[in-house]
Amino acid sequence: MSIDQTAADRWVGLSDDAVHVDADGFDVYELNRTLRELAQESQQVAVDNPRARHNLGIGLEVMRAEVHFLGSVGYYCGGFNAGASIVVHGNAGWGVGEAMSEGRIVVRGSTAWSAGAGMRGGTIVIHGDGGPRTGIAMKGGDIFVAGSVGFLSGFMAHRGKIVVLNGAGEGLGASMYEGRIFISGAVGSLGADAIERPVEAGDTEELVRDLAVAGLPWPDAPFRKIEAEGRLWYFDKHDGRIWRSI
Amino acid sequence: MCGQCGLILEHAGPVGHLLRVTEGAMLHRGPDSTGFALYGEEPHEDRVIIRAHALGGVDADEALSSVVQGMKLVDARLTGEPQATAGGPDGGTFFRLTAELAGSPAVLLEAIEATEGVRVHSMGRRLEIVKDVGSADEVASRHGIDEFVGTHGMAHSRLATESTVDVELSHPFWARPFLDVAITHNGQLTNYYKMRRLMSERNLQFLTDNDSELIAVYIAEQLAKGSSLHEALLRSITALDGVFTYLLATESAIGCATDRLAIKPLLVSRIDGTTALATEEQALRRVFDAELVTEYVREGTAVVWDVPAVSDQAMEVGAR
Known part of the structure; x- marks a missing residue:
């Protein structure tokens, strides 16, 4: 199983015409302001030397350009994204795309904890592994992970969709509300109130379309659909055991 | 918060300088005090x-x-x-x-x-702990850390949560009275008093009431009784209760252990013969270039990295 690089490059390819910015010359506020300005004028903006610094590309809005970080980024990259396309050519630290509402973020490496935490819309694609608590408390949007995700992924997700191609850790989908998780590969365990439901024809059609757009391969193992059973939506004293297990 | 880092060089080199630069990138994680545990080259x-x-x-x-x-x-x-x-x-x-x-x-x-x-x-025989109130740059320039040549070491910036800002309560801690054993710790223990009472009954001594010092003594006691570092670290994961990602250094190795969630991050990177560890990736990237491949230490694990320069010396001694 490998990533279809041609399809992926439609999303993440960097052209020779990209305008380059050297992050070394800026503090993070200046850099993010500069990105906003440059992105209105050019097709692609490439940021050299991100050096895993935190808060890169925070609060970007709908813009003409894609923003490419040529290396790993630190915490909260692309947080509050309101429409920009961001590509990270490396790994991302905690909380990539936290609270984003629109746009897309592609991470070519792996992400640390809480990718897409509390996101309300837009798309995050992770070519490597997602860390623990991927999609925690997400309220909308889609997360696609080519590798695996860590423990408590989808924890308290209100809405939205997480698609994982290669397995998950413990407590998958714990205490979800109305989100959906599609998982292929081994799962450590399902979390409190998470339940497996049959994958329907409409789901499969949706996944085929999604993965093709994201440039990700169809996995070898079949998808399982994980949702909330709903026993935690209202308090019932007979459910005390599940409540205590959270 | 708190930020910690560790470094093992292939050969003895400017370990003090490298740790100062790495730790300096994590000032925002703990501006209260900074400390270094440095291992010199000639025991x-x-x-x-x-x-x-x-x-x-x-x-x-x-x-x-x-x-x-x-x-x-x-x-x-x-x-x-x-x-x-x-x-x-x-x-x-x-x-x-x-x-x-x-x-x-x-x-x-x-x-x-x-x-x-x-x-x-x-x-x-090799270990020197230097710790003081202030940032990595302040403490390093006051105590000549940049000039220190050695094989390995650790550094720590502290955000005091469980006790006051004080030189003695800064990290690293020495596992008294066990020679050459030092710890840096990110987190806090919740079964500290119980552990401390049990260890005091075995006549183990502590300088402070700090939970991190207890972990150092806990590990050193087991090493003295013949456990390997890896065994001792593994045992600590179930014996200790609370939040911890800690680095434990001896004369010949640096090990780490994480609790079952590992909410305190630690990244590892191997660059040629050098092993570098830090709470944040950006700290490693202050010292090493863009070719760096980093990996998070997973939850509930214990890992040990040997110091190559020390094992080489031991082999030479053995050959003589």
Whole structure:
């Protein structure tokens, strides 16, 4: 199983015409302001030397350009994204795309904890592994992970969709509300109130379309659909055991 | 918060400088105090290096001569001139002494601390702990950390959560009285008092009420009883309760252990023969270039990295 690089490059390819910015010359506020300005004028903006610094590309809005970080980024990259396309050519630290509402973020490496935490819309694609608590408390949007995700992924997700191609850790989908998780590969365990439901024809059609757009391969193992059973939506004293297990 | 880092060089080199730069990138994680545990290149079986601190308000000259007198009483002869460095504001004076180790380290430790207002920060054949209030850059320039040549070491910036900002409560901690064992820790223990009571019943001693010091002594006790570092670290994951990602250094290795969630991050990277560890990736990237491949240490694991320079020395000794 490998990533279809041609399809992926439609999303993440960097052209020779990209305008380059050297992050070394800026503090993070200046850099993010500069990105906003440059992105209105050019097709692609490439940021050299991100050096895993935190808060890169925070609060970007709908813009003409894609923003490419040529290396790993630190915490909260692309947080509050309101429409920009961001590509990270490396790994991302905690909380990539936290609270984003629109746009897309592609991470070519792996992400640390809480990718897409509390996101309300837009798309995050992770070519490597997602860390623990991927999609925690997400309220909308889609997360696609080519590798695996860590423990408590989808924890308290209100809405939205997480698609994982290669397995998950413990407590998958714990205490979800109305989100959906599609998982292929081994799962450590399902979390409190998470339940497996049959994958329907409409789901499969949706996944085929999604993965093709994201440039990700169809996995070898079949998808399982994980949702909330709903026993935690209202308090019932007979459910005390599940409540205590959270 | 708190930020920690560790470094193992392939050959003895500027480990002090590299740790200062790495740790300096994590000032935002803990601006209260900074400390370094440095392992020098040349051990002597019968010599120990002592790092001690005369508290603020104590007359440094009097304290030093009293310490030297105390050492004489237990036949610990100085092997060089004592060095004294002034600490930060009200920070007292820091001593570096080298001495022949005639008896047990515990006896020597007691003899030194018999002097009012003197606290020993470390004793070892290689280990030197330097810790003070202030940022990595401030502490390093005050104590000449940049000039230190050695094989491995650790650094820590502290955000004081469980106790006050104080030199003695800064990291790293020495596992007294076990030579050459030091710890840096990110997190807090919740079964500290229970563990401490059980360990005190085994006559183990602590300088402070800090939970991180307890972990160091807990591991060192097991090493002294013959456990491997990896076994001891693994055992600690179930014995300790709370939040922890800690680095534990000995004369020949650095190990780490994480609790079952590992919410305190630690990244590892191998660059040629060098092993670098840090709480944040950006700290590693201050020192190493873009080719760096990093990986998070997973939850509930114990890992040990050997110091190649030390194992090479051991092999040479064995060959002779």
